[in-house]
Amino acid sequence: MREIIFDTETTGLYPLEGDRVTELGCVEVFNMIPTGREFHALINPDRDIPAEVTAITGHTREMLRDKPRFEEVAKDFIAFVGDAVMVAHNAPFDRGFINMELTRAGLDPYPDSRFKDTAAMARERFPGSPANLDALCKRFDISLESRTKHGALIDAYLLAEVYLELNGGRTRALDFAGLEGTDRTVRYAPRPPRPAPLQPSSTPEERALHAAFVAEMGEARVWKRFGV
Structure with missing residues (x-):
């Protein structure tokens, strides 16, 4: 106003x-x-x-x-x-x-x-x-x-x-009262892709040990939902 x-x-x-x-x-x-x-x-x-x-x-x-x-x-x-x-x-x-x-x-x-x-x-x-x-x-x-x-x-x-x-x-x-009907979606500027993808910081041996550890938790493990 x-x-x-x-x-x-x-x-x-x-x-x-x-x-x-x-x-x-x-x-x-x-x-x-x-x-x-x-x-x-x-x-x-x-x-x-x-x-x-x-x-x-x-x-x-x-x-x-x-x-x-x-x-x-x-x-x-x-x-x-x-x-x-x-x-x-x-x-x-x-x-x-x-x-x-x-x-x-x-x-x-x-x-x-x-x-x-x-x-x-x-x-x-x-x-x-x-x-x-x-x-x-x-x-x-x-x-x-x-x-x-x-x-x-x-x-x-x-x-x-x-x-x-x-x-x-x-x-x-900073109140948003009175802005009904306006688009208040937070938008971030797109970030360009890295010139070269980051390489894993873990070794193949460490990843194998982690996979074996997760497998011991059974089918209900949280990681499975995310494809890990």
């Missing part, structure tokens, strides 16, 4: 009060394994970015001033997502911002049913434990070395690993 793991960075917490998206990061997964396809965009929010947000994301208005606005990347984003399920950590937050931006751009928002929330999955699996992305990475021994700041694409890749673990980990990724 194709899914899109995604994350947003924003100017604040309130999409209906003027906060905007500043970064989009999306990772395509198929049966929960990243395919290598990704979508990433830095976005000009057309507004100031508070210092406390810059401390988290590293984004400033100056560095984003020459970046495209959301409406300029929206169609590429929609095309990348396609009809896949959209997976995010604290999905209601990201959904609110994505749908706000789509609406501002005159495009249809996504229905709630398109989204899957990994934070809710984590709280259900580990009740009472921290469910933020950092805590889950530590729980599953996922390296955070690449995460010096909150970056949408970096976080999407980290979340892809967390999502796999929340669904059973590497063992689940």
Whole structure:
């Protein structure tokens, strides 16, 4: 099944009060394994970015001033997502911002049913434990070395690993469930014949002694079934 793991960075917490998206990061997964396809965009929010947000994301208005606005990347984003399920950590937050931006751009928002929330999955699996992305990475021994700041694409890749673990980990990724009707026969490449057949390593005397030994076992001997 194709899914899109995604994350947003924003100017604040309130999409209906003027906060905007500043970064989009999306990772395509198929049966929960990243395919290598990704979508990433830095976005000009057309507004100031508070210092406390810059401390988290590293984004400033100056560095984003020459970046495209959301409406300029929206169609590429929609095309990348396609009809896949959209997976995010604290999905209601990201959904609110994505749908706000789509609406501002005159495009249809996504229905709630398109989204899957990994934070809710984590709280259900580990009740009472921290469910933020950092805590889950530590729980599953996922390296955070690449995460010096909150970056949408970096976080999407980290979340892809967390999502796999929340669904059973590497063992689940190797499961054949959902492949009914497909040919799962293991096939080996044919091996060419040896240039010269191997010669017996036993001597004629040894083979004669073995034949006499087997004959003593009678007609029920196992070797007889195989022509020995």
